[in-house]
Amino acid sequence: MSSKQEGESIRCLVAKVGLDGHDRGAHVIARAFRDAGFEVIYSGLHKAPDEIVQATVQEDVDVLGISILSGAHDTLVPKVMDGLAEYGAKEDTLVLVGGVIPDEDRDELREEGVAAIFGPGTSIEETIDFVRENAPQR
Secondary structure, eight states, rough: OOOOTTTTTOOOEEEEBBOOOOOOHHHHHHHHHHHHEEEEOOOOOOOBBHHHHHHHHHTSSSSSEEEEOOSSHHHHHHHHHHHHTTTOOOOOOEEEEEOOOHHHHHHHHHHHHHEEEEETTOHHHHHHHHHHHHHHOO
């Protein structure tokens, strides 16, 4: 893996998975990432895990940010992670989850390969700094 060229931006997919229709947070993050100089793709609402996997692979993103508030993170996120593994994209995609994730579910998501979980009240700067520090070098 080579280091990023100067000025080459980090490609991010901000994804809404499942039936969760609350997208304000996803829009806030997408705009903040764009303002930080990242290339941002927004999935739109109500995407199936496979659709998120396909978009991640086809768009060759560095970072996949999954916004989920429905409580179905324990079934939907593992499906996304399994799909990324099937395509050989799990290792070189930084996966973040944002939303209301109970503390008791966080370790399981990390074991699936989620790099970080950002709950309500997380500062935008903290999220951007995490991405800058941890996005895969291509």
